[in-house]
Amino acid sequence: MLKKINIKNLRLYLWIGVVYCGLAVLADLARDPKTIGLSFLNDVWRTIYIVGISILLYEYIVPYIRAKKGFLKKIILSILTLFLYIFFFSLGMYAWRGIGIVLNIFTPFTEFASMSEGTSELFGLSLFSVIFFGIIRHFYNHSQLRRKARQLQIEKQEAELNYLKSQTNPHFLFNTLNNIYALARDKSDLAPESILRLSKILRFMLYETSGAYIALEQELKIIDDYIALEQLRYDETLQVNFNYDIENRKQALPPLLLMPLIENAFKHGVSETRSQPFVYVHLSVRNRQLLFNVRNSSEVYADEVAVKENIGLSNLRRQLELLYTDYKLTVQQSQSVFTAILKINLASHV
Template identity: 60%
Template sequence: MKKLSDIKRYQLYIWLVPAFLLLNLVADVIDDRTDFPRRVVNEIWLVSYLSVVNYYLLEYTLPKLSWKRFVSSFLRLFLYVFIFSLGFYIWRYIGLSLHIFSALGTPVSMEQRIGILIGYSLKSVAFFGIIRHIYNYIKLKQDTQQLRIASQQAELNYLKSQTNPHFLFNTLNNIYSLARDKSDLAPESILRLSKILRYMLYETSSPYTAVEQDLKIIEDYVALEKLRYDDSLRINFNYDLEDMKQSLPPLLLIPLVENAFKHGVSETREQPFVDIHLSIKNRQLLFIVKNSTGDRAGETNTKENIGLSNLRRQLQLLYTDYQLKVLPGDYIFTATLQINLASHA
């Protein structure tokens, strides 16, 4: 079975050969030469020879040339000098002998005829070589782009494979603390966890989901976290969305909410709170998560955890116009995410 690369090379020459033939015929028309039908046959005869020779020159001979094999490379090129000159003349003579090629115009000497045919050959080499180079350049850019997309998708999948278990691990810790204390809220927490798991199993495999789906998961997660605290925890979750069906990468927002509870509220001794605001207008997303902390601004460890670092990398891969700011304050931590949803990479 032929290699795919060979098939693609054949496809290139399938349209490249007629294009070169058409170019020569157009030149004949411009020169207003007589006997145009016979010239068409002559051009077909000459182009058929040069097409085969150029194919083997460009696809097999030139790629194998090397300074390490200088002698053999020189002999190969010298052979093509013969093929494009005297060999081309012999091909023309064979056409005359078979009454396929017609001698048109003023008779010239053999040396002059070979010189004319060499010019014809060089024109064909330039045409086939330049077009082939442009084709390979475009194909290389397309292959590079496809490889980049595949690489980015693989990295996104890897980041999701890290984020989801990390998120699940923290959630299980919450349920464990309730079960350890033999809390009556443990069954409710397991029910909410089952909803989150169902979403992670069946919805996060697709690249996008409706923003309302992520809102439900955030609400379930917030409710699950709230079970661990008494009435002293104040939670404010509000949103303003033009379209609840607006598409968004699944679980993109959850790391900021998770971070607010795990590294903020859990370390706050007095008046813990979490404020969450989401708005999407004219495809501009604004997501603000503000939470209490147990430290002053200068005492806060600004090193990002796996959730925030993964979020930053996902944003780099998904969008070209976004901004993620984390601002430690006095006993307050604010994370602000802005995305132009139309700037998808």
């Protein structure tokens, strides 16, 4: 039983037929403009046959040959099929021409002495038609495969990005809850204020981070709230300086993209510093060039100067790979200072 042709494929053959017929009409117009009306009818009638026979070849015969097992068998069958197909294509076109003449649809401008002569004359046209439809169909299918491959790649990257975000947000929340726990354990009067600040952060995470972008001013606000929440845990010995130079506060940015560097500064820097803890943060955005510099106090042994990246920094690197093509994240650990510098060309978003 013959399979039902895909509607999209049928539409493709019809469009190729329209192009084929248009080229034929242009050729007839250049050859003899006086008979263009009759030539147009001839071209339409011939194209109907060519579209039908091309569908038979590329939707049924070619898939049948591909389904056969054995490479040599496929080659022999393909060559034999091609010659037989073109022969019967020419013969069928000659017969189709005769039907059009009988129905007064086709006007013969050339008379053939015999069917053999007519078939021979139409052989070149048959070969051209097979190649014409085959080439266009091949390039169309190739472009569709590339488009599907790109789409699958995009979907895969989006799934991975969502997974990384799903890791980052709980990680961010977990660190914040730890801060509140420390205040509650010490029965600090600042515990209620910390819970209030946490509620603001949660509201932001629930309602503002679901989209692909937020305005840069929203990212600044959540950084301010998080820094203020962290400061509640420490006394006046903690020095925090957060300054920025931003050309356009409405500049789009993926939500919470900068937060891992801030979290890292407090959790793996300030919290482990015994004396004179500090966090210095500078953000600059000019001409869509973002520079984010985070320096924090850090105490490590001399043999531990090599940077060990935690889940926050690792996730950030992978997110940057998926989001931008032009960026640079560098981290440097000394015995007393940890420095993270992030540079992003915001125009290079994937």
